[in-house]
Amino acid sequence: MYRDAILKKFDPRLDNILFILHELQDNNPQHYLANADIEKCADYLNIPYSYVHGVVTFYSMFSLKPRGRYIIRLCDSPPCHLMGSESLLDYLKKKLKVDVGKTTADGVFTLEITSCLGICGVAPALMMNEEMIGNLTPERVDTVLEERRQTS
């Protein structure tokens, strides 16, 4: 039912599609766009399911797969790369025991990589859901992960 409430906030115009998809995804506890989300959106805007699917898969912030409570998006663009993001990625993979794009067995973390987040002054950096975290070291990663694990 919450889906209808979200849709009602927007006029059924095509240029609202990104707003609608963002909000549907944000309100899904698993941070993804389920079949039902895409169907609802397509019906509401009176466009084919395939069209919505096409839009969703174009933009990297949207996911078709269920994700963890926290989405870790580690930047791997040149500024963060220069400051050591590649070894941090290895560290994160080992620590979380997952590959890029996968979710930990307990469903707490999903590991993703992203392009530049625009906080390069504190590279290497990552985004944890809506929060930016910079000046990363393996120790800082440990602390951040531990804090999140405890609150979930």
Next chain:
Amino acid sequence: MNIVRNHVLISIDAGTLMSGARAVEDALVKEIVKQGLDKEVSVLETGSIGITGRGVILVVYPEGIYYADVTPDDVPELVEEHLLKGRPLTRLILTETPKRTIITKEKTGLLKEQPRIVLKNCGFIDPENIDEYIAAGGYEGIAKVLQTMTSEDVVAEIKSSGLLGRGGAGFPTGMKWDFAIKTPGDEKFVICNADEGEPGTFKDRLILEGDPHKLIEGMLIAGYAIHGTRGFVYIRGEYSLSIERIEKAILDARAYGLLGKNILESNFSFDIVVMKGAGAYVCGEETALIESLEGKRGHPRNKPPFPINAGLWGKPTLVNNVETLANISEIIRNGAEWYKGYGTEKCSGTKVFTILGHVATPGLVETEMGTTLKDIIFEYGGGIKNGKTFKGALVGGAAGAFLGPDMLNVKMDFVNLKEYSAALGSGAILVMNEDTDMVDMLKSVLHFFKHESCGHCVPCRLGTARLVELIDDIAASKAKKEDIDQLLEITRVMKDSSFCPLGQSVTLPVSSALKYFKNEFMSRVTS
């Protein structure tokens, strides 16, 4: 009335928020009340002051003392020592105080400090308070335009200022506006391109977070100049604080009658909405951005027709970058002649640069166009970190060029860099020290392009994939000498045949890396 003797400015931007600025702010307000100073000391929020990586930053006025890395635990001592007893807390003072001015080298070779233009208010005013913007001279530009200038006058003024678009391509803004005004249409749109995605660039974010009304005023003036009816700010989805601040600024401006119908009781009506992107670098390209705004996949369009003739929903559309629009109100208020007093003959005004990587003080600076790379890195960036030496810089983001040490004296502006087959681009300067592996850096750049290629055209889709295969082999010392030639050949073909600037620009980092650091590449391959 209370006489406030101290103002404490707390910088609230993406960087300080992640260091816990809100907790420090709360502690500060509570402590000030606790020590009975709440009638004498006021705490104000402001945008970024241009220093990054130093935690939560506070500035205490009138002394103008900067504190860095402040934690809630420091607050009681800070309030007691500085605000109660008047003794600045030396252990937290930021010694390398950011320069609130632009430094220019006059013909005499002497350094001279001048006020900022684009970042004038950033870190000074509360970006969420429209009255502070107005008190700083804000919205005077649009008032002047509405009362004393015709649309043609405005376009002529911008043309004469010599302002070049700050999004990266450096196209003359006045000329674009001139095309827009001459294009017939019952409805015309102004789009602000705030889809800042060029790696190493965050100037637009700091303008949006630090002085959102300046952008609104720039869009209003642009709207008036081209007979526009509606404006759109397209912001990348990751910039949540920017979105929040610009949305608040729009609501406030509307409440003051600065947006909406009959602005300042004139015949001019204009309104602005914010659109949120969803993570696609290619949407920084203006036609891809328009597609995305219309609710489609962000594939670039064929040009011509240019957006100025047929843009959003097929109507004439002016697309300008955030920094470009942030220059407009100052040009109108002070005049084109004043603006031309800054920068070089062919490239007037100032540029906001972001300095990153192996420098002592990463952050952003506003300098005159034509400032040398050396001055930017050593005067503003504090030189190379840990006493190392300079090896090279990647200037203009991933779609920019590598520059070697012999290019340190190059003057940084759109026209001059082009002569050296480089580009000013977005103004990102990624500094690399002697220990940097240039093959590895180019690898990172090419992986970025492969990830961000939208897949619309074959040369870019397949080209970026093949480039990544080649550079991975070179980096792993598994390649032959011919593979380096092939890198260049692929980027040359991509430059000639790719559909949009994304694929066309890959040649820049590849050819420049091979120009300045060829030996490093050669040492990794077998002949």
